[in-house]
Amino acid sequence: MKLPGMAGSMLLGKSRSSLRTGSMVPFAAQQSMNMSTAAQVQSGATVNSLLIGIYRFWRSQAPMDKPHAPVDDRMLPAIVDASDNRAALGTWATALFCTILASNLLGLVPTNEAPTSGLGFATGLGVSVWATATTLGLYKLGFSFPGHFIPGGTPWPMAFIFVPLETISYTFRAVSLGVRLWVNMLAGHTLLHILTGMALALPFSLSFFAMVPATFAVACLLSALVGLEYLVAVLQSGVFSILSTVYVGEFNSVKLAGPLAKVVKKL
Structure with a gap:
């Protein structure tokens, strides 16, 4: 007489365990989604902090612009924080920064030339960023896009x-963004090539006793210039990424695009 009761309790226990297992699957999936979203937000915040630090260092090198530095330091975080999808914008800025930095550092490898020291590659990057920002602005504002100006x-x-x-000023962004990167990288590599050629010709133009200290001085100068080129490569990558983030984030934010869109509607 007890067997049906025991069978019923076993069936009831199995049903409860299956219900618990079924309820744990969506919970685990939700937890994994939350963890991936948190990782994206954390990576975006880290990249934004790095870009803001490079931007502040770049601004500190201009003494005439120091009175405006506090305003500019607040402007960049405000544009990035107001973005609709901060994690996606941070990931895009990270990929852009790493691509330009790798291209800049390729020029410091012997017998190699940096892709960014070529006018076509640098201006192509600038035009592509400008086209991305313009397409996003047209998508966000539509026929109210002239209100941005x-x-x-x-x-x-x-x-x-x-x-x-x-x-006209907005259109020149496509040119200035790439030309700035191209000129800075080309000037540094050209200077290194000239000094390296002079260092190679030095042993044939001096006596032995004068050649030793002169060669040591030129080697120290070249080492300092190579270190400076590493710094310029990082700074120019940061400057390009910061300006690109500002241009794209300017339209990626509803808070910034909304009031601008209302201007044309009132005219």
């Missing part, structure tokens, strides 16, 4: 002056 509170007759001027 009109400051808030501007009288409507002045809009016909601001829009053409700001359009």
Whole structure:
């Protein structure tokens, strides 16, 4: 008489265990999704901190711009923090920074030339970033995109002056972003090539006793320039990534794009 009761209790226990197992599967999946999202946010925050640090160091090298430095230091974190998808923007900035840094460092390998010291590669990067920002702006603002070029509170007759001027300034971003990187990398590598050629010709133009200290001095100078080139490679990668993040984040933020979109609708 007890067997049915025992069988029922066993079936009840199995059903409860299956219910617990079924409830644990969505919970585990949710936990893994939360952990991956937290990892993306953490990586984005780390990259943003690195880029902001490079930006502040770059700004500190310009004495004439120091009165504006506190305002600029608040501007970049505000644009990055206001982004719709901060983790995706941080991942994109990380990939861009690593790509440009690797391209810059290739020029310091003997017999190699940095891809960023070529005008086509550098301007191609600048144009692609500008096209990405423009496409995102058109997607976010639509026909209100010209409102991005009109400051808030501007009288409507002045809009016909601001829009053409700001359009020209905005278009030149595509050129200035790549040309800045190209000129900085080309100048450093050209200087290294000139000094290396002079160092190789030095033994044939001096006596033995004068050649030893002169060669040592040139070797120290070349070592210092190579170290400076490493610093320039990192800084230029950071500057390009920071400006690209600002350009893309400018349209990737609803908080920044929303008020600008309302300007044209009021005209």
